[in-house]
Amino acid sequence: xxxxxxxxxxxxxxxxxxxxxxxxxxxxxxxxxxxxxxxxxxxxxxxxxxxxxxxxxxxxxxxxxxxxxxxxxxxxxxxxxxxxxxxxxxxxxxxxxxxxxxxxxxxxxxxxxxxxxxxxxxxxxxxxxxxxxxxxxxxxxxxxxxxxxxxxxxxxxxxxxxxxxxxxxxxxxxxxxxxxxxxxxxxxxxxxxxxxxxxxxxxxxxxxxxxxxxxxxxxxxxxxxxxxxxxxxxxxxxxxxxxxxxxxxxxxxxxxxxxxxxxxxxxxxxxxxxxxxxxxxxxxxxxxxxxxxxxxxxxxxxxxxxxxxxxxxxxxxxxxxxxxxxxxxxxxxxxxxxxxxxxxxxxxxxxxxxxxxxxxxxxxxxxxxxxxxxxxxxxxxxxxxxxxxxxxxxxxxxxxxxxxxxxxxxxxxxxxxxxxxxxxxxxxxxxxxxxxxxxxxxxxxxxxxxxxxxxxxxxxxxxxxxxxxxxxxxxxxxxxxxxxxxxxxxxxx
Amino acid sequence: xxxxxxxxxxxxxxxxxxxxxxxxxxxxxxxxxxxxxxxxxxxxxxxxxxxxxxxxxxxxxxxxxxxxxxxxxxxxxxxxxxxxxxxxxxxxxxxxxxxxxxxxxxxxxxxxxxxxxxxxxxxxxxxxxxxxxxxxxxxxxxxxxxxxxxxxxxxxxxxxxxxxxxxxxxxxxxxxxxxxxxxxxxxxxxxxxxxxxxxxxxxxxxxxxxxxxxxxxxxxxxxxxxxxxxxxxxxxxxxxxxxxxxxxxxxxxxxxxxxxxxxxxxxx
Numbered sequence: 001x002x003x004x005x006x007x008x009x010x011x012x013x014x015x016x017x018x019x020x021x022x023x024x025x026x027x028x029x030x031x032x033x034x035x036x037x038x039x040x041x042x043x044x045x046x047x048x049x050x051x052x053x054x055x056x057x058x059x060x061x062x063x064x065x066x067x068x069x070x071x072x073x074x075x076x077x078x079x080x081x082x083x084x085x086x087x088x089x090x091x092x093x094x095x096x097x098x099x100x101x102x103x104x105x106x107x108x109x110x111x112x113x114x115x116x117x118x119x120x121x122x123x124x125x126x127x128x129x130x131x132x133x134x135x136x137x138x139x140x141x142x143x144x145x146x147x148x149x150x151x152x153x154x155x156x157x158x159x160x161x162x163x164x165x166x167x168x169x170x171x172x173x174x175x176x177x178x179x180x181x182x183x184x185x186x187x188x189x190x191x192x193x194x195x196x197x198x199x200x201x202x203x204x205x206x207x208x209x210x211x212x213x214x215x216x217x218x219x220x221x222x223x224x225x226x227x228x229x230x231x232x233x234x235x236x237x238x239x240x241x242x243x244x245x246x247x248x249x250x251x252x253x254x255x256x257x258x259x260x261x262x263x264x265x266x267x268x269x270x271x272x273x274x275x276x277x278x279x280x281x282x283x284x285x286x287x288x289x290x291x292x293x294x295x296x297x298x299x300x301x302x303x304x305x306x307x308x309x310x311x312x313x314x315x316x317x318x319x320x321x322x323x324x325x326x327x328x329x330x331x332x333x334x335x336x337x338x339x340x341x342x343x344x345x346x347x348x349x350x351x352x353x354x355x356x357x358x359x360x361x362x363x364x365x366x367x368x369x370x371x372x373x374x375x376x377x378x379x380x381x382x383x384x385x386x387x388x389x390x391x392x393x394x395x396x397x398x399x400x401x402x403x404x405x406x407x408x409x410x411x412x413x414x415x416x417x418x419x420x421x422x423x424x425x426x427x428x429x430x431x432x433x434x435x436x437x438x439x440x441x442x443x444x445x446x447x448x449x450x451x452x453x454x455x456x457x458x459x460x461x462x463x464x465x466x467x468x469x470x471x472x473x474x475x476x477x478x479x480x481x482x483x484x485x486x487x488x489x490x491x492x493x
Numbered sequence: 494x495x496x497x498x499x500x501x502x503x504x505x506x507x508x509x510x511x512x513x514x515x516x517x518x519x520x521x522x523x524x525x526x527x528x529x530x531x532x533x534x535x536x537x538x539x540x541x542x543x544x545x546x547x548x549x550x551x552x553x554x555x556x557x558x559x560x561x562x563x564x565x566x567x568x569x570x571x572x573x574x575x576x577x578x579x580x581x582x583x584x585x586x587x588x589x590x591x592x593x594x595x596x597x598x599x600x601x602x603x604x605x606x607x608x609x610x611x612x613x614x615x616x617x618x619x620x621x622x623x624x625x626x627x628x629x630x631x632x633x634x635x636x637x638x639x640x641x642x643x644x645x646x647x648x649x650x651x652x653x654x655x656x657x658x659x660x661x662x663x664x665x666x667x668x669x670x671x672x673x674x675x676x677x678x679x680x681x682x683x684x685x686x687x688x689x690x691x692x693x694x695x696x697x698x699x700x701x702x703x704x705x706x707x708x709x710x711x712x713x714x715x716x717x718x719x720x721x722x723x724x725x726x727x728x729x730x731x732x733x734x735x736x737x738x739x740x741x742x743x744x745x746x747x748x749x750x751x752x753x754x755x756x757x758x759x760x761x
């Protein structure tokens with residue numbers, strides 16, 4: 001028989017300015033000293049559950065909350081997060097949003113200072129926690145110089161040092177590559193097994209740590225609890241058959257590239273590039289792209305992969321004439337890209353950025369789409385018909401009067417893609433399209449991309465999300481040290 | 494450009510509030526001086542102090558100040574061009590259609606070097622002051638509230654990222670076929686197009702950091718402890734007295750030599 005540490009009783013919450021509740025009559029409980037997983041589709045209110053437990057809802061994220069949050073038998077609904085943080089610690093999806101200071105040591109000390117922990121004890125706790133997360137001796141390291149995985153470790157450690165009973169983790173591996181994801185999941189498993197923390201984790205796919213999860217709470221799209229069960233009563237096959245967990249995807253099957261029958265669209269021949277040293281425009285630094293040759297063919301759904309800093313984004317900048325190659329040639333439809341007018345070049349190719357908000361310039365979805373026609377000479381009727389078609393295709397018909405900045409993450413991403421396709425570009429480049437997106441949104445976006453490929457659009461995406469590559473890409477190009485290390489056709493699973 | 498450089502030096506070890514006090518006094522004195530000698534001396538002193546006492550490599554410091562050298566020169570140049578067109582008495586220099594009086598030359602050169610002196614002082618402060626120490630000093634010595642102090646720190650943390658955001662917005666919009674700063678209309682509308690996404694990014698960031706800070710107990714009622722403290726020690730007082738003493742001595746010498754004036758009336 002297990003003890004419950006947290007109980008949510010008949011919760012209903014409406015965000016300020018909204019009319020529909022995130023959830024209504026939400027009741028569930030979480031096991032003490034165990035790992036509890038909250039699963040559900042995008043927008044069902046998983047992260048809001050963590051905010052309600054932590055007290056950010058309704059004390060910081062204002063709105064109307066009904067019902068009770070019970071912590072160890074005591075109703076803490078009226079207790080603000082600055083008091084609840086003694087017993088609960090929240091780790092956000094993106095560690096950069098959570099950091100308040102500059103160095104590892106400062107970040108770890110911040111929470112303890114607020115709680116009034118004696119100075120001598122702080123030093124001991126910092127040393128202990130850094131040893132625990134394998135980052136000994138990195139006290140003085142600037143947070144900006146850490147890898148994505150290390151940043152997430154520090155974010156978790158900054159909560160651990162305050163010794164809360166309950167650790168709330170909001171998709172802690174969402175923006176991490178495979179290796180860093182594995183590292184963080186291992187840390188979470190250790191925290192549960194060795195230290196006995198109560199962990200409540202919101203994660204899109206808990207297949208990798210299912211053996212450590214003791215209770216699973218599954219929500220439907222409307223925020224209703226459809227399953228609340230201890231995992232000892234559930235088999236892995238049963239969970240997989242219900243679609244609650246996704247099993248590991250097999251590695252993609254690599255075949256030799258044979259592009260004889262394909263029509264080349266973009267051709268890069270022996271391209272090299274080095275960025276100028278800051279402040280000295282004419283002096284070049286380290287070579288980023290090194291004698292790279294690559295052909296993108298019509299109909300490719302290509303994934304460009306590789307570790308951070310190998311030159312993936314620089315490659316895109318070269319193709320879009322944002323940087324000029326030091327050596328080699330880049331051709332589009334057989335013509336040197338430098339012979340195109342920039343405007344004509346951008347009518348042939350679209351680029352969707354990591355952060356879709358950066359490319360929005362107006363305050364309504366419709367205006368935003370119309371903005372793409374600013375430099376295009378076509379009649380109003382044609383413009384409207386293309387906009388309506390895109391709104392429909394990307395499921396944005398109901399939001400055309402809304403500001404692009406208040407759409408959900410998935411909708412923003414779809415709008416940014418739609419804007420890029422309005423002037424009928426036949427090649428679409430996507431830079432880390434899944435960054436900041438949850439599982440549902442990623443899948444939806446990729447299915448849209450698949451449909452575009454079927455309609456004759458060539459897709460090239462830069463990504464480190466290997467699950468996505470295995471599922472959707474038809475060609476994988478791996479970049480290493482600025483040149484193509486592997487170029488394989490693959491059969492999506 | 495304005496980013497703290499981590500190292501150990503005499504200026505790095507000084508209390509931020511003492512450094513700010515010195516800069517504030519020097520700024521006021523330089524601003525009321527309308528003769529170019531004091532701004533030139535202040536610039537040279539600030540430069541030498543940042544280089545030698547701050548341990549900032551000469552080439553690094555020159556690179557950071559390059560843009561301000563250009564700005565100051567442009568100010569001086571445009572001021573001299575405009576003033577040279579006026580017909581005034583006491584002309585001391587003639588060149589083509591330009592005629593300058595002594596007052597014109599003094600005014601132009603003073604303005605340029607005043608800008609350089611103030612920028613170099615600020616640069617010296619930023620390059621040698623750890624942001625955490627500045628915030629701690631504001632909280633512990635100036636009694637600023639902890640919440641406001643850490644909000645300042647969060648803003649400071651976001652500032653270097655601001656230029657990256659502007660660059661990505663610019664790039665993203667250019668790829669949508671909206672040329673950047675090309676044409677008269679675009680030059681006026683470009684900043685507005687950046688403003689909207691930039692404000693959204695900043696507001697969202699601010700909201701998340703506020704949530705993170707509250708969820709980690711910032712602003713609790715209990716007494717707060719500090720892992721690191723900033724203090725004003727004997728060396729800081731010595732630095733303050735010596736800096737202001739030297740500067741006062743320079744001013745006295747300049748006054749004696751007739752090279753320090755508060756107004757143009759005094760020059761005449």
